[in-house]
Amino acid sequence: MAERITGHTELVGLMAYPIRHSSSPAMHNEAFAHLGLDYAYLAFEVDNSTLEDAIKGFRALKMVGANVSMPNKTVVGQYLDKLSPAAELCGAVNTIVNEDGVLTGHITDGIGFMQSLKDNDIDVIGKKMTICGAGGAATAIEIQAALDGVKEMSIFNIRDKFWDNAVETVRKINEKTECKAVLYDLDDKDKLKEEMDSSYIFVNGTGVGMKPLEDQSVVPDKSFFRPELIVVDVPYAPLETKMRAMAKEAGCKTMNGLGMMLFQGAAAFELWTGKEMPIEHMKEVLNIKYE
């Protein structure tokens, strides 16, 4: 470190609360070091009450970029100068890029999801996706998939506080993209089966499968899965969920959320440095297996 940090080292920050558990600093610092880039990535405990000051500090210190996580993702946009089309549509930002004092907010979660599919030889363009979820992760995936060219999307969610967000997402997708999106109640399991049966890919973008819901699945049983269906789980802790175990048993190709996590970081890394993250090296060092 004594040799690595110099008077020229560029700073990238992560602003969220809580944040000490994050694996992003290890990921980005390893990638900077591996490529010999003079950057350092540090995590800062910032919540909504200190966010505006933190962004002023970011500008004053001429930091090159930052990641933003909860609870700041949906709030930070107002302090920035520009938003990417996906960030605008999602109403959320997870990456800030500083170009000569102009701060642009991006959302790379959906880009990461789409890239992780490509990396696994899964091509969803022009095809139908069924996806559960209307929170941060699912919305980012839905918007990016629609922008990238997924043809049809059936979105399922329970009628909780996220339902209105799903209604908005469907409206925006149908208005602003070529994709045709429809929203259904996740409690309607007959409809879920029907939509899954006519889809190329099924995605669980909810917190179901992750603690404290680790013994649950959005799909009731393995008869919902036919072997040709690609099945992706966005949660990655635990890596093996009840739903993925069922899908594997039915003969489906499956993926966990680690690929999305890795590639959302890679997309941000490229925005800050203009360089591709050394993906194969990162998979090895971080022991990332998402198939």
Ligand code: NAD
């Ligand atoms: P969120 O709180 O914004 O959204 C939660 C979603 O889960 C909503 O759609 C909600 O309706 C749904 N949900 C909650 N309880 C449910 C239940 N009992 N039955 C059915 N649906 C239920 O959360 P988020 O940030 O969107 O995260 C969702 C999951 O994605 C988490 O497991 C998170 O760890 C994971 N995630 C993964 C990545 C990645 O890179 N792989 C990135 C972000 C989030």
